[in-house]
Amino acid sequence: MTTRSGPAHGRPGPSPGAIMSERPQLINLAYRFLGSLAEAEDAVQETYARWYAMSRREQEAIDSPGAWLTRVTGRICLDVLGSARARRERYVGEWIPEPLPGGTEWLNGRAGGGDPADRVALDESVDMAFLVVLESMTPAERVAFILHDVFRYPFTEVAAIVDRTPAACRQLASSARRRVRAARTPAAPTAQQARVMRDFKQAWEAKDIAALVGLLNPAATMTVDGGGRTGAALHPVTGAERIAHYILDIDARAPGMTLLNRSVNGRPGLVAQHAGTTVTVAAFAVTDDLITHIWAVRNPEKLRPWATPRT
Structure with missing residues (x-):
């Protein structure tokens, strides 16, 4: 799990820079969870709002701020995914995940001198065909699969995010994996x-x-x-x-x-x-x-x- 260890109790808490350095990881996770850059940015913004709403003492009591931020982002995205199904039933026509530009084409203030934290790493896990398969999964399947199979988080940490046992998370990821295998066709180079x-x-x-x-x-x-x-x-x-x-x-x-x-x-x-x-x-x-x-x-x-x- 890509997080940074926090301080021991009673010692100075993490700097704002250290906390904000987690943002690229959170944006990458949230986009894959939600299939929408706008919703991913909102989820990460809400995560940081919750962090800064805590007192300094509460922040210092968290051993791993990175893990805390990831857990909160995952739970926010789970809630969003749960409500998304009802919203998409009212959506006019077909719903497709939000498309992302390539690196040099990242526009609207996101290229060149833009904030690199707003970029999503472009790999096979954001291929449009892959994202469409993710849309067929339950919220818990999607989050467990992305955390474990894409980002290599252990099931013990996945369990803390989806509020299931590690064994249940293993089953969720296995079910999601079967969906991906069933839908995949060989892609051209x-x-x-x-x-x-x-x-x-x-x-x-x-x-x-x-x-x-x-x-x-x-x-x-x-x-x-x-x-x-x-x-x-x-x-x-x-x-x-x-x-x-x-x-x-x-x-x-x-x-x-x-x-x-x-x-x-x-x-x-x-x-x-x-x-x-x-x-x-x-x-x-x-x-x-x-x-x-x-x-x-x-x-x-x-x-x-x-x-x-x-x-």
């Missing part, structure tokens, strides 16, 4: 996916239906998240030809769109901009040179990290 993305972008720009269809698996699925805020299919679009026509219909409704090859959650993807504003961020699953799934996020609330930087 990054270079191969990047080539497919370039070809797909070229076909889209050329409005070449045949070329688009040729890059899609015949049984491909496209899921679009508009959140009721912008035009989006309310249900997944299935089949290569239907997806190709749907994409070009979007293009016809917003002529003059600019397509950009960008890293989305650590994998090659596409970004569509209109009049300088990012309107769609699309993540892809590619197997055997064919696109098997497209996750297109159009809800502007989820595109804030992709906002054009101020000049």
Whole structure:
């Protein structure tokens, strides 16, 4: 568990710098728990609010502040996940996890001189296909699996966060692992996916239906998240030809769109901009040179990290 040991009782407590140095770990955990950067930031902010609401004596009595911060963040995220199901039943259309830019594309004050604590480490555990599988888990399964299988926390520490026995946490992680294995398909190497993305972008720009269809698996699925805020299919679009026509219909409704090859959650993807504003961020699953799934996020609330930087 990535934490720092606190002081013994009666000795000076941890410095503000030491406490805040835990923030990157907490943001990384919370994003994987929740699939939303905005909600992750809120959860971590609430964790720090609870820390600073304690007296100095109460803080000094905590042997490992890092472990305390992790435990509180995990419990806050469990509560958020519990309420998220009810919220998503009222959500308009399909719900997709919030997409993240790549390192050099981390915008809206998060690139260059931005706060590195607000970045999420981009690895296979934030791949969009993986995050979608996490959405199928119960809150306790998701938290136990991420803590143990992704971040390598021992089950004794996981138990303190999910308020279960270590044996129960082991069962939760095992159940989650089965879900991941059942849903996973072989992913194309990054270079191969990047080539497919370039070809797909070229076909889209050329409005070449045949070329688009040729890059899609015949049984491909496209899921679009508009959140009721912008035009989006309310249900997944299935089949290569239907997806190709749907994409070009979007293009016809917003002529003059600019397509950009960008890293989305650590994998090659596409970004569509209109009049300088990012309107769609699309993540892809590619197997055997064919696109098997497209996750297109159009809800502007989820595109804030992709906002054009101020000049």
